[in-house]
Amino acid sequence: MPGGGEQKRATIHDVARAAGVSAATVSKVLRGFPTVKAENAQRVHQAVEKLGYRIDPLAAGLRNEQRRILGAVVPDLESPFFGALVTELESAAEGAGYTMIVASSRESEPREAELVARMNDWRVAGTILAPVRSESGMGADRLRQFDMAAVLVDRVSADDRFDTVAADNYAASASVADLLIGQGHRHILMHGATRISKAVRTRLAGFADRAKALDSAVRMDTLLSDDDLDEQRRAIRAYFDAADPAKRATAVFSLSQHSTLLVLAELRRRDLRVPEDVVLIGFDDSEWMQTTWPSITAVAQPVRAIAQQAVATLLARVEGGNTGFPVQHLEPCELRHRQSGGAQQDAVTPKAWRRTAD
Amino acid sequence: MPGGGEQKRATIHDVARAAGVSAATVSKVLRGFPTVKAENAQRVHQAVEKLGYRIDPLAAGLRNEQRRILGAVVPDLESPFFGALVTELESAAEGAGYTMIVASSRESEPREAELVARMNDWRVAGTILAPVRSESGMGADRLRQFDMAAVLVDRVSADDRFDTVAADNYAASASVADLLIGQGHRHILMHGATRISKAVRTRLAGFADRAKALDSAVRMDTLLSDDDLDEQRRAIRAYFDAADPAKRATAVFSLSQHSTLLVLAELRRRDLRVPEDVVLIGFDDSEWMQTTWPSITAVAQPVRAIAQQAVATLLARVEGGNTGFPVQHLEPCELRHRQSGGAQQDAVTPKAWRRTAD
DNA sequence: CCCATGCGATGAATCGATTTACTTGCGATA
DNA sequence: TATCGCAAGTAAATCGATTCATCGCATGGG
Numbered sequence: 001m002p003g004g005g006e007q008k009r010a011t012i013h014d015v016a017r018a019a020g021v022s023a024a025t026v027s028k029v030l031r032g033f034p035t036v037k038a039e040n041a042q043r044v045h046q047a048v049e050k051l052g053y054r055i056d057p058l059a060a061g062l063r064n065e066q067r068r069i070l071g072a073v074v075p076d077l078e079s080p081f082f083g084a085l086v087t088e089l090e091s092a093a094e095g096a097g098y099t100m101i102v103a104s105s106r107e108s109e110p111r112e113a114e115l116v117a118r119m120n121d122w123r124v125a126g127t128i129l130a131p132v133r134s135e136s137g138m139g140a141d142r143l144r145q146f147d148m149a150a151v152l153v154d155r156v157s158a159d160d161r162f163d164t165v166a167a168d169n170y171a172a173s174a175s176v177a178d179l180l181i182g183q184g185h186r187h188i189l190m191h192g193a194t195r196i197s198k199a200v201r202t203r204l205a206g207f208a209d210r211a212k213a214l215d216s217a218v219r220m221d222t223l224l225s226d227d228d229l230d231e232q233r234r235a236i237r238a239y240f241d242a243a244d245p246a247k248r249a250t251a252v253f254s255l256s257q258h259s260t261l262l263v264l265a266e267l268r269r270r271d272l273r274v275p276e277d278v279v280l281i282g283f284d285d286s287e288w289m290q291t292t293w294p295s296i297t298a299v300a301q302p303v304r305a306i307a308q309q310a311v312a313t314l315l316a317r318v319e320g321g322n323t324g325f326p327v328q329h330l331e332p333c334e335l336r337h338r339q340s341g342g343a344q345q346d347a348v349t350p351k352a353w354r355r356t357a358d
Numbered sequence: 359m360p361g362g363g364e365q366k367r368a369t370i371h372d373v374a375r376a377a378g379v380s381a382a383t384v385s386k387v388l389r390g391f392p393t394v395k396a397e398n399a400q401r402v403h404q405a406v407e408k409l410g411y412r413i414d415p416l417a418a419g420l421r422n423e424q425r426r427i428l429g430a431v432v433p434d435l436e437s438p439f440f441g442a443l444v445t446e447l448e449s450a451a452e453g454a455g456y457t458m459i460v461a462s463s464r465e466s467e468p469r470e471a472e473l474v475a476r477m478n479d480w481r482v483a484g485t486i487l488a489p490v491r492s493e494s495g496m497g498a499d500r501l502r503q504f505d506m507a508a509v510l511v512d513r514v515s516a517d518d519r520f521d522t523v524a525a526d527n528y529a530a531s532a533s534v535a536d537l538l539i540g541q542g543h544r545h546i547l548m549h550g551a552t553r554i555s556k557a558v559r560t561r562l563a564g565f566a567d568r569a570k571a572l573d574s575a576v577r578m579d580t581l582l583s584d585d586d587l588d589e590q591r592r593a594i595r596a597y598f599d600a601a602d603p604a605k606r607a608t609a610v611f612s613l614s615q616h617s618t619l620l621v622l623a624e625l626r627r628r629d630l631r632v633p634e635d636v637v638l639i640g641f642d643d644s645e646w647m648q649t650t651w652p653s654i655t656a657v658a659q660p661v662r663a664i665a666q667q668a669v670a671t672l673l674a675r676v677e678g679g680n681t682g683f684p685v686q687h688l689e690p691c692e693l694r695h696r697q698s699g700g701a702q703q704d705a706v707t708p709k710a711w712r713r714t715a716d
Numbered sequence: 717c718c719c720a721t722g723c724g725a726t727g728a729a730t731c732g733a734t735t736t737a738c739t740t741g742c743g744a745t746a
Numbered sequence: 747t748a749t750c751g752c753a754a755g756t757a758a759a760t761c762g763a764t765t766c767a768t769c770g771c772a773t774g775g776g
Contacts, residue, residue, distance in 0.1 A: 059762035063731045078441035261649040268651030293618040294624030417732035421761045
């Protein structure tokens with residue numbers, strides 16, 4: 001246990017005194033400047049050790065315009081996706097020697113704007129924003145207004161000012177279409193719930209475009225809703241009530257995790273067997289999906305890749321002085337084949353797709 | 359859109375100049391000191407408005423020992439429970455005018471200790487620690503070592519140095535015992551998975567103590583495991599394989615969310631009807647539990663109450679100079695009756711229990 | 717022998733807000 | 747009228763680390 005006696009915190013001047021050098025020299029040693037005699041560096045290190053000295057990141061940041069802090073603003077912290085995203089972001093930032101300040105906009109755009117302003121107060125080196133809605137929301141507007149360095153993630157497509165990083169929703173959804181059409185399904189329900197964000201729309205388009213291209217006669221029903229839980233439950237119940245059982249959709253592509261849960265509950269309630277009567281594939285994987293019976297086939301988002309790409313891209317702007325045009329990153333998703341998805345195609349075993357950025 | 363032109367950030371001196379007063383006066387106005395002429399205060403506010411001035415929280419904190427920052431260290435950010443907890447903590451801290459720095463120890467004790475040290479670097483006013491293990495872990499040790507103001511939450515019982523806040527696991531579990539024994543169950547499986555923390559042990563004890571007290575002849579099996587997912591799945595499968603079907607446990611009390619999921623999957627796999635064949639009650643509620651079929655009866659933890667109590671308690675120490683003995687707070691849980699829990703007792707309709715702290 | 721060069725080190729300025737210690741002005745009191 | 751007290755305001759010190767502008771000293775070329 002190094003350190004030991006705790007009374008008043010040691011400052012850089014205490015270290016300097018103990019090592020018999022100036023504070024400036026201590027600073028140089030600590031930040032690795034080469035112009036220090038080896039012997040002095042040695043003594044500084046000993047003094048640091050003995051006093052248990054640690055740099056005050058607040059005081060250290062004061063003088064420079066750039067502070068070694070990154071901000072992250074996400075729509076919520078309670079969903080596994082953003083929880084995991086934040087964990088990975090923090091990890092990546094930490095690896096680069098930055099502290100990360102996380103805040104949740106709680107799905108509110110005004111709050112998102114306020115949080116961006118607060119990040120600006122803290123003079124963060126850069127901000128990672130997962131917008132409530134899209135790249136044209138209030139948070140992104142503020143980022144532009146303050147001319148902040150930032151990367152937009154998840155609920156975004158291209159932007160002319162900021163780099164973006166997102167799962168390749170379009171390609172992954174297209175591949176789900178490949179699978180379902182390949183299995184022979186010609187009547188498919190696409191179901192989206194809770195928040196019809198840009199990501200959900202992209203998934204819808206990716207699936208529909210590919211399905212139509214493979215067989216223009218395919219019938220697709222769309223059920224999208226932004227209402228509260230009970231309303232949505234009623235809507236899906238009404239959908240199945242209305243359908244002639246013989247002409248019911250034989251497969252469901254649910255566009256979000258909430259949606260998957262709702263659909264699954266309704267199918268169970270009707271005693272429809274999955275996948276024998278109805279095949280179910282969901283977008284966004286979750287731990288519970290591998291544990292339910294049947295287990296759920298789902299598209300897993302590359303959370304870690306998104307986080308690492310986001311931090312790397314941001315730091316490239318901040319540190320490397322990358323001044324080129326904004327880049328759009330699409331990270332490939334992975335389809336996790338489980339029971340609810342029915343038979344896996346043999347011909348094509350899709351595992352990861354990447355759509356090249358235009 | 360107030361503010362408008364962004365070039366260089368306005369400092370307090372810019373505001374002072376624009377208002378025709380000194381920086382000291384501006385500071386007084388902004389922090390609400392009474393000894394300022396109304397007219398000057400007015401002009402300061404106008405200047406602030408015009409320049410879009412915002413206090414630099416970093417510079418503002420430098421001079422005082424106390425910085426308006428709170429630290430929060432939690433075991434993970436991906437579980438709904440801690441996600442919600444952090445959201446509420448942040449909200450409460452914000453309401454009191456503090457910025458919250460969140461970090462995840464990722465279930466690692468050494469990392470937890472390192473994060474506490476880092477919070478100390480930031481000279482946070484106080485720290486909220488949800489320990490990986492218990493109040494005697496490495497993180498709490500560091501808190502003691504640095505003599506930091508802190509509150510321990512969730513996986514803790516009493517401590518002689520820090521205030522603690524937790525769900526009343528003991529009382530809530532006892533009430534689950536009330537319910538199950540009341541329903542006539544005399545053979546019950548208690549299942550715990552993933553991480554056998556202090557909270558899980560308390561739940562186990564709370565249930566077992568009460569069940570034994572109600573009927574000393576009750577048979578309770580205990581299945582606890584800290585292994586990986588596959589191993590745990592195998593264990594529960596083996597448990598049901600071994601049991602004589604006629605003498606199987608008729609009810610399961612799962613001690614964590616993971617556990618609930620595992621048990622549910624196994625029951626489904628065996629085509630055991632819930633609740634007709636086996637009643638299932640879980641500790642820790644989650645959104646998916648109200649959507650599955652059958653829906654899951656579960657104990658909901660008072661996340662918001664815990665968070666608010668934690669922040670309030672911490673600020674009482676930090677600001678109010680509360681120097682009394684450490685207090686142990688237990689927040690009452692709520693049992694959410696749904697389908698998997700079988701018939702709800704009529705005599706007693708337990709909704710919330712509070713165990714008085716000793 | 718003188719001066720340019722450069723290494724290694726340092727005192728002082730700096731970042732932006734807060735707070736201390738003091739000044740000024742004015743009315744009230746003895 | 748002289749003194750005291752109080753309101754209002756400000757210059758300057760302060761927080762802790764970084765960085766700028768020097769500075770001493772040794773070396774080597776001219």
